[in-house]
Amino acid sequence: MTPARFRFAAFELQLGQRLLLREGRLLPVTSRAFDVLAVLAARAGELVSKEELLAAVWPGLVVEENNIQVQISQLRKLIGAASIATVSGRGYRLTLPCTGDNDAGAVPPAPASVPRQPALPLPPALYGRDEDLSDLDEMVRSRRLVSVLGTSGVGKTALAAAAARRALPRFTDGAAWVDVGTALAPADVVAAIAAALHLATDTPAADVVAHLAARRLLLVLDNADRVSAATAALAATLLAHAPRLHLLVTTQVRLNLLEESVYRLAALAVPTAGTPLAAARTFGALAMLEARVVALDHLFALDEDNIAAAIGLCRKLDGLPLALELAAARVPGLGLRTVLAHLNDGLGLLSGGSAGAAPRHRSLQAALEWSYALLAPEEQALYRELAALPPWFGPDQLGVGPNRALRRLDKLAALVDRSLVVFDGGRAEPYALTETGRLFASAKRRQAGSTDRRKKAGASAGFRYD
Ligand SMILES: Nc1ncnc2c1ncn2[C@@H]1O[C@H](COP(=O)(O)OP(=O)(O)OP(=O)(O)O)[C@@H](O)[C@H]1O
Ligand SMILES: [Mg+2]
Structure with a gap:
């Protein structure tokens, strides 16, 4: 079982709440640095290779190694330079003796009969979503079926992952995350949920429902677009038979149930042309674009010379996170202005997404084709x-x-x-x-x-x- 928290020297890392404390006082750790530290703590004393860190902290993303260095140097400032050793050319090691435990304070442990599996995905560092996250959190708290609705690549899955983590301490039986994006038939949806609950994949739907009947669990059904009717039918049955269950669905196609509360997720806020640099950075789209480019090129900086092109790019891409991510990947090679200029030629430049991403996220064309096919x-x-x-x-x-x-x-x-x-x-x-x-x-x-x-x-x- 994964511990709910790690303790090393005067520090405590609470995994459920995502907090880093020093003698009970909160330290300002960013989300990525937290994730890096969580991996190092779980393997304290051992070498953790750069590849392992990249895979664990930036799953599915192609990012430069210097991203790790940035997080490590942040962590060293917080927990002491000697606490994390660099193993030259290979990776990093937490040098402090570390213990893991599951007792009170962090995530309430799930009853043995409902393993909290599979683990909730780590959300990316989310830009411009503070308000969405607290609004969605409130909806998940008060409504039993919430659908996050929006176009492909707008950030439904990323937001739901963050919301599920935030909601987790309220659900005594934990949360189950089910990606139904590859399901094609109703039986696939049931099988995916059964697998997430550690039941046999051929468990009949009625038994899955019975299994959940008495649980206080958050069930996330991610990417339900292609099986929205099957998801709706199952959701209706679950709502009727499992009175303490809450459902969070991400989809481009509404379930159309009376009990459904829809959270329409808009693209990230975009500054108007001419917005000064400091003000522009407060807009989610620009903050995300800058962070994604810096992650790929540590020498990149937004300044008075390139801010107009950066704003132009955000506006051209309508603040769509997937498009910003794909465009950012082109900037180190081509520069902001060239990327912006060539966007008028078509969507060809917005391709080359990371190999770990779902096929529909490897290019904007593929994402739009997916939406169009629905x-x-x-x-x-x-x-x-x-x-x-x-x-x-x-x-x-x-x-x-x-x-x-x-x-x-x-x-x-x-x-x-x-x-x-x-x-x-x-x-x-x-x-x-x-x-x-x-x-x-x-x-x-x-x-x-x-x-x-x-x-x-x-x-x-x-x-x-x-
Ligand atoms: N606010 C954000 N800040 C940083 N990255 C984001 C943000 N929103 C989304 N992303 C990134 O953009 C990409 C697309 O997001 P996501 O997968 O959540 O979209 P989606 O709406 O679920 O798409 P689909 O309908 O195709 O499943 C992902 O790589 C995600 O990590
Ligand atoms: Mg999704």
Whole structure:
């Protein structure tokens, strides 16, 4: 069993609450430094290689080794320079004798019958999400089914991971994290939940429900988009039979249950052009972009010369975390201005995500394709049409007669629901595509146009294409 806390010299590291204390007083440790220290403490006295640290602390991300040095030097300032030894060229070692224990103060231990498995994923250092995190925490506290809704790459999984960690001490039976992103059928959802609860994967749904009936547990169902109907059916049964269970779902497609409370996650806040450097840094998108570039190039610094390009990039990418992450990876090689200039050419530059990432997160194109594939054909058709409209448009610009208007408005609302269309009720023309969404939708429009032309040509030549 993983200890709930580690003690070394005058220090205490509380894993559940993510706190570092010195003689009971809180020390200002950043999230990444905390994670590095947790790995070193778990293996105190042993060499922990740089590769192991990178894999444990930046899972799925390609980051430069100097990131580790940054965290280590921060930690040395907090717990003493000699506490962490550098093993030249190989890794680091916590030199202080360290004990782990599970007694009171940290995370309440789960009953033996409900192992807290699999461990909650470590959220990334989250930028610009303080308010979202406390709002979501409040919702998870007071509602039994919360869906975090938003487009691919907006940060639903990252936020849910942070929210689950924050909520954990309130759930006496702990939390279970289930990634249902690869599930294709209802049975896969049940099997994934069973596996997370350490039950046999062929456990019938009724037995999984019975197993959870008396638990005070937070069940996180992550990436439920493709199985939203199956997730909804199961969620409804669980809510009816497990009165102390809370569900947190991340999805691009609402579950559509009466009991569902939806948390719509917007992209990160973006500064307006001309915002001075210090003020611009308080915006989540810029803070994330800067941190991600610095992680890849320690010589990079935002200054008066490049702030305009950095703001331009954040605006062009509409503050979408995945897009910022992919763009940041290009900056050390190309520079901010070149990256910004080439974004107009299409989405090609926003590729090359880390090999550990889900395939849909390796490029923005892949993420948008994933969202697009979740739409019904009529919604896809409308989305393509929107690429031809002015940047902001009203419902009357959809070019529909009164008899089809309601149906089209319904589809438009579905696109807003999936965050593929932005809605700003304060404007006379309240709808817009994001900049990158417009590039994607235009490409789809061209593609569909040429397929139509081929079909017509084929039909007149006597071929069938479908
Ligand atoms: N606020 C943030 N600060 C730093 N990094 C973030 C933030 N939000 C998201 N990220 C990073 O952006 C990437 C995409 O985020 P995430 O996987 O949470 O998106 P998602 O909304 O769950 O996407 P999908 O619908 O495709 O599952 C991840 O690498 C994540 O770590
Ligand atoms: Mg996700």
